[in-house]
Amino acid sequence: MVWWDCCWRCSRRWLWVANFSIKRGVGMTGKDALKRRVGIICIGLMWTGFAMMYFGGVRNGSVGWSVAGLLAAGMAALLILKFW
Amino acid sequence: MSAIQVMEQSFTLSRWLLGLSPILLVSVLMIRGRWAGSKAGALAWLWAMVVAVTVFGGNAITVASGSAKGLWETVFILAIIWGAMSIYGLVDAMQGFPVITDTFNRVTGGDRLLQVLVIGMVFPAWMQGVLGFGTPVAVTAPLLLGLGFDPVISVVIPALGHSWTITFGSLGSSYWVLQRFTGLAEGPLALWSAILFVPMTVMVFFFGTFYYSRRIYGCGWREVRRGWFAWLSLGLVQAVALLVFATTVSPSIAGFLAGFVGLVWGALLRRMPFYKPAEADSGHVPAPPPSRGEKSALTFHQAFLPYYVVIAVVFVVYLSPFASQLLGTPNLRAALEAERFRLGPYWPEIRTALGFVNPSETKYSPLKVFTMPGTLIFASLALSVMIYRLLGILRADVGRKVSARLSKAAVPASLTLMTLSMMAGVMMEHGITTLLAVATAKATGMIYPFFANYIGQLGAFITGSNTASNLLFGAFQRDAALVLGVSPYLIAGLQTVGGAIGNIHCPLNVVLATSTVGIPGREGEVISQTLVAGLIMGAVIGLVGLLLALFAPVAVGG
Numbered sequence: 001m002v003w004w005d006c007c008w009r010c011s012r013r014w015l016w017v018a019n020f021s022i023k024r025g026v027g028m029t030g031k032d033a034l035k036r037r038v039g040i041i042c043i044g045l046m047w048t049g050f051a052m053m054y055f056g057g058v059r060n061g062s063v064g065w066s067v068a069g070l071l072a073a074g075m076a077a078l079l080i081l082k083f084w
Numbered sequence: 085m086s087a088i089q090v091m092e093q094s095f096t097l098s099r100w101l102l103g104l105s106p107i108l109l110v111s112v113l114m115i116r117g118r119w120a121g122s123k124a125g126a127l128a129w130l131w132a133m134v135v136a137v138t139v140f141g142g143n144a145i146t147v148a149s150g151s152a153k154g155l156w157e158t159v160f161i162l163a164i165i166w167g168a169m170s171i172y173g174l175v176d177a178m179q180g181f182p183v184i185t186d187t188f189n190r191v192t193g194g195d196r197l198l199q200v201l202v203i204g205m206v207f208p209a210w211m212q213g214v215l216g217f218g219t220p221v222a223v224t225a226p227l228l229l230g231l232g233f234d235p236v237i238s239v240v241i242p243a244l245g246h247s248w249t250i251t252f253g254s255l256g257s258s259y260w261v262l263q264r265f266t267g268l269a270e271g272p273l274a275l276w277s278a279i280l281f282v283p284m285t286v287m288v289f290f291f292g293t294f295y296y297s298r299r300i301y302g303c304g305w306r307e308v309r310r311g312w313f314a315w316l317s318l319g320l321v322q323a324v325a326l327l328v329f330a331t332t333v334s335p336s337i338a339g340f341l342a343g344f345v346g347l348v349w350g351a352l353l354r355r356m357p358f359y360k361p362a363e364a365d366s367g368h369v370p371a372p373p374p375s376r377g378e379k380s381a382l383t384f385h386q387a388f389l390p391y392y393v394v395i396a397v398v399f400v401v402y403l404s405p406f407a408s409q410l411l412g413t414p415n416l417r418a419a420l421e422a423e424r425f426r427l428g429p430y431w432p433e434i435r436t437a438l439g440f441v442n443p444s445e446t447k448y449s450p451l452k453v454f455t456m457p458g459t460l461i462f463a464s465l466a467l468s469v470m471i472y473r474l475l476g477i478l479r480a481d482v483g484r485k486v487s488a489r490l491s492k493a494a495v496p497a498s499l500t501l502m503t504l505s506m507m508a509g510v511m512m513e514h515g516i517t518t519l520l521a522v523a524t525a526k527a528t529g530m531i532y533p534f535f536a537n538y539i540g541q542l543g544a545f546i547t548g549s550n551t552a553s554n555l556l557f558g559a560f561q562r563d564a565a566l567v568l569g570v571s572p573y574l575i576a577g578l579q580t581v582g583g584a585i586g587n588i589h590c591p592l593n594v595v596l597a598t599s600t601v602g603i604p605g606r607e608g609e610v611i612s613q614t615l616v617a618g619l620i621m622g623a624v625i626g627l628v629g630l631l632l633a634l635f636a637p638v639a640v641g642g
Contacts, residue, residue, distance in 0.1 A: 039495035053148035066148035077126035
């Protein structure tokens, strides 16, 4: 599996988790729910990034996987900056 | 070449300034800009990566390694946060807080200052004696909130209160790391560290009283004057107890024993002639928590049950080695901490272009799965639910309420921890923290003892741990002392006191507490209070250290 494919699959999975979590809702307002949804996606992206950075980058010494992991976590950081 | 030598050779003013910039950025954004910790942490992490790559010889792999290390470290802390939130959620869902509040009000005669000092400060310090890792703050803050204090006070007070037992708390983990990494003799190191904790302990109780008074009455000195005997005697009695126990019994349980002495003293305070009880006024005193409709049918002990269970579980596990030595009972902790129960990823050697080397580790920062605080808290939660069920008083909607509270508060807290921890990981991986410490020692020369505790504070501010701060800078502080001709015992003592003070204002610990009282995003408000206290305490401790180094060098082992 190449890194971008892995990224795409993980993002979809985390989006599903976020959706599920919001549907279970606990009476949050629209803005809170959005922040929470973005937050869950960010947490997912960061741990996806961790997996790429550690297993692909650090353990295997692959620059490509390191960059992919940093991009995933970096995307999460940008989402936090935009929505929080 | 050692890591310190590498960073000594790499030192330039621009590197120092840029190395400091991620910390300044996160501090300014959170304190002045009132940004949420997650947002400030995200920006600081991105900036730390830019600095690491452009100035500190980093590349994609070193930056990824630092970030991944940071993320790994959060597993340990997140388990504590989620556990503490769940315990609070359970007591709340059982409608236990009104009962606890009524009882504490009765016991303390409704004296809010005594509640602040004994429940808010002595109790977490005693708990820190055994558990630590920020858990006492996470457990105590919701208790204060339940007593009707506002959320910011509920965080600031235990953050201050638990700090003086950190070095000799957690069964002495911070102290033993310092001792092991400096190679200094146990006796003098414990003695001089404990001596330096005397002024700090008194100041901690002063600042706790001052802050509470200013927040409630708008005048810090009001309660400081009225309750002078309470805060001064609590500070002195516990500081002296810490000194005595650390030097005569064991540094491992000195914090726990001194905290226990504090609890006894606190219980007797109301009857002491010098203590002036609160007047039965006043519009300023925080109101008791609002009733939530249905009256609770619990007794105090039933309401407090989850906290009893936490304390019991922690003590059974963490004190089992001592019980084993004294009574011959099985050493539960050793069995649960066997090598096969320690989970940690293999980490290869990582080297930056500047030559800063992070050695390989077969298990990086391993999690002791069965004895880590998060596990013990979740085990306590499960036990509490079982006991409630056996007693037939478990409410039907408890599970839903606890999970709703957890899912609501866990996301912002987790994001803050993860981003700040990644920033810290990147800084440590590239030797940025080491360079900052080396630069301070070089720039200050003979007045270095004044600044030594600030290096300890820096380490704790970044890592969120006195132990990690001692691990990072312990050997460096010893070397700096030897080069400057100052007693290494004194400087090592200043390092660990600084590490303890750093715990008061480090974002990672503050997030731990703000998330448990439902004010995630207001970390800056808390840090703006605790940072001032930390810097002032650091100045006083630094002055004491400087005077000892200048006028009593022989007495401190020089």
